[in-house]
Amino acid sequence: MSRPLSDGAPGVAPAPGPADAILSVRDLSAEYVMERGTVLAVDRVSFEVGPGEFLGIVGESGCGKSTLLFAIAGLLTPPAVVSGGSVQFRGRSMVGLTDRELAAVRWKDLSVVMQSAMNALNPVKSIGAQFADALRAHGAASKEHIAGRSAEVLRMVGIDPVHLQSYPHQLSGGMRQRSMIAMALLFTPELVIMDEPTSALDVVAQRSLMVQIKELQQQLGFAVIFVTHDMSLVSHFSDRLLVMYAGQVAESGPTRRVFDTPLHPYTAGLMEAFPSIRGPRVPLTGIPGSPPNLARLPEGCRFADRCPQVMPRCLAGPPELYEVDGTLVRCFLHEEAARHD
Ligand SMILES: Nc1ncnc2c1ncn2[C@@H]1O[C@H](COP(=O)(O)OP(=O)(O)OP(=O)(O)O)[C@@H](O)[C@H]1O
Ligand code: SF4
Ligand SMILES: [Mg+2]
Numbered sequence: 001m002s003r004p005l006s007d008g009a010p011g012v013a014p015a016p017g018p019a020d021a022i023l024s025v026r027d028l029s030a031e032y033v034m035e036r037g038t039v040l041a042v043d044r045v046s047f048e049v050g051p052g053e054f055l056g057i058v059g060e061s062g063c064g065k066s067t068l069l070f071a072i073a074g075l076l077t078p079p080a081v082v083s084g085g086s087v088q089f090r091g092r093s094m095v096g097l098t099d100r101e102l103a104a105v106r107w108k109d110l111s112v113v114m115q116s117a118m119n120a121l122n123p124v125k126s127i128g129a130q131f132a133d134a135l136r137a138h139g140a141a142s143k144e145h146i147a148g149r150s151a152e153v154l155r156m157v158g159i160d161p162v163h164l165q166s167y168p169h170q171l172s173g174g175m176r177q178r179s180m181i182a183m184a185l186l187f188t189p190e191l192v193i194m195d196e197p198t199s200a201l202d203v204v205a206q207r208s209l210m211v212q213i214k215e216l217q218q219q220l221g222f223a224v225i226f227v228t229h230d231m232s233l234v235s236h237f238s239d240r241l242l243v244m245y246a247g248q249v250a251e252s253g254p255t256r257r258v259f260d261t262p263l264h265p266y267t268a269g270l271m272e273a274f275p276s277i278r279g280p281r282v283p284l285t286g287i288p289g290s291p292p293n294l295a296r297l298p299e300g301c302r303f304a305d306r307c308p309q310v311m312p313r314c315l316a317g318p319p320e321l322y323e324v325d326g327t328l329v330r331c332f333l334h335e336e337a338a339r340h341d
Contacts, residue, residue: 020050020051021048021049021050022049022050022089022090022190022191022223023048023049023087023090023191023223023225024048024086024087024088025045025048025085025087026085026086027044027045027046027084027085027086028044028046028068028071028072028084028085028086028087029042029043029044029045029082029083029085030042030067030068030071030076030080030081030083031080031081031083032067032079032080033078033080034079036295037295039294039295040247040294040295041067041068041080041294042067042068042071043064043246043247043248044084044085044248045068045085045244045247045248045249046085046249047242047249047252049191049223049225050223051190051221051223052217052221052222052223053223053224053239053240054214054217054223054224054237054238054239054240055223055224055226055238055239055240056227056228056234056238056240056241056242056255057069057225057226057227057228057241057244058227058228058229058230058234058242058243058244058270059229059243059250060229060270060290060291061229063244063245063246063247063291064244064246064247065195065229065244066115066195066227067080068244069112069195069225069227071087071095072089072225073110073112073193074087074095074097074102075102082095082096089109089110090109090190092105107137107183107184107189108138108187108189109187109189109190109191110189110190110192110193111183111184111186111187111189111191111193112184112192112193112194112195113180113181113184113192113193113194113195113197114180114195115195115196115199120180121168121176121180122168124167125167126164126165127154127163127164127165127166127167127168127171128147128150128165130183131146131149131150131153131164131182131183131186132150134183134186135150138187147164150164153182153183153185153186154182156182156185156216157178157182157185157212157216158178158212159175159178159179159182163175163179173200173201174200174205174209177197177198177201177209178209180197181194181197181209181213181216185220185222188220188222189222190223191223191224191225192217192222192224192225193224193225193227194213194224194225194226195227196228196229197209197226198210198233199228210233210236210237213226213237214237226238231270231271234255235255235259238255239254239255240252240253240254240255241253241254241255241258243266243267243270245264245266245302245303246291246292246294246297246302246303247294248330249321249328249330250264250266250267250331251266251267251327251328251329251330251331252327253327253328254327257325257327258327259271263324263327263329263331263334264303264329264330264331265303265307265308265331265333266306266307269287269306269308270287288306289305292305298315299315299316299317299318300313300314300317300318301315301318301319301332302318303331309333311332313332314332319331319335322337322338324338325337
């Protein structure tokens with residue numbers, strides 16, 4: 001099949017994905033509108049997630065991962081706005097929902113585990129009280145049901161239910177993140193969006209939480225969008241990978257394929273240089289330099305000044321997203337393959 005995907009153009013072909021998608025993101029753009037200029041943090045991103053699928057989204061710090069997740073979940077607040085595209089969750093638009101409409105979907109059908117569990121949890125309420133609020137907001141009235149379900153989800157993530165009485169500051173970073181995951185599972189939603197949920201943990205704890213998330217996903221059947229800056233973390237757990245660079249999709253495809261034959265030079269660089277487990281702001285040794293300023297993007301390929309395979313044409317204009325063997329890559333090196341595919 002031969003179709004260069006000129007993103008944003010009318011009649012654009014959909015990105016490859018499951019036919020029965022529960023989430024469909026099309027040409028989604030989001031920006032931070034500030035006095036000193038506009039930052040295009042998410043630039044025409046498209047992908048789909050099928051029921052029970054595990055999608056990993058990877059990319060360096062500042063490439064727009066969190067902004068993308070917030071845009072999908074309808075949680076962007078000024079100065080951030082969705083500036084284009086659409087998000088359909090189970091056939092319903094997530095863009096421009098009122099707080100009330102959003103509250104009806106959140107937790108029940110779709111839940112989000114934020115990057116910083118410390119900020120996401122209310123510091124002046126016990127874990128149990130926060131779980132109870134979420135359950136009551138969706139009609140759970142009986143005290144017995146609330147207590148029972150709250151204890152059950154905490155157990156699922158390996159925390160003793162005695163901690164329902166605890167306040168966030170009384171828990172370790174890892175326990176706070178586990179509590180957020182437990183809260184996300186209160187209603188067994190169809191989609192759980194996780195933004196670096198293991199980043200506060202050491203390597204061993206990170207792996208064990210990852211295994212637990214995967215087990216819960218298989219047991220309960222929900223789909224996952226898992227964001228991380230660490231390719232190695234999602235290598236064993238995700239069905240598909242989406243690699244972001246400077247607000248755009250650089251490459252996406254089945255995880256195994258991306259690992260076996262990375263098509264984009266950035267993906268190849270990421271694989272040679274798994275960043276430090278401890279923090280997202282460690283420079284990648286395999287890829288010298290840093291991503292471009294999203295407020296002043298270059299005319300050509302956004303990766304050009306770091307790319308070991310840069311060609312003169314890469315500086316003249318931006319590459320499109322090409323489809324090669326059913327996967328997507330934004331790089332001129334694959335233009336021919338896309339044409340003859
Ligand atoms: N509150 C803000 N105000 C203005 N610009 C912002 C704000 N938050 C993020 N940005 C811009 O949006 C870009 C994307 O930020 P985002 O937080 O989505 O990246 P990220 O990939 O999640 O990074 P990290 O891995 O560090 O979490 C940043 O590079 C920055 O330029
Ligand atoms: S388009 Fe050119 S600069 Fe960009 S990733 Fe491909 S080869 Fe490198
Ligand atoms: Mg982030």
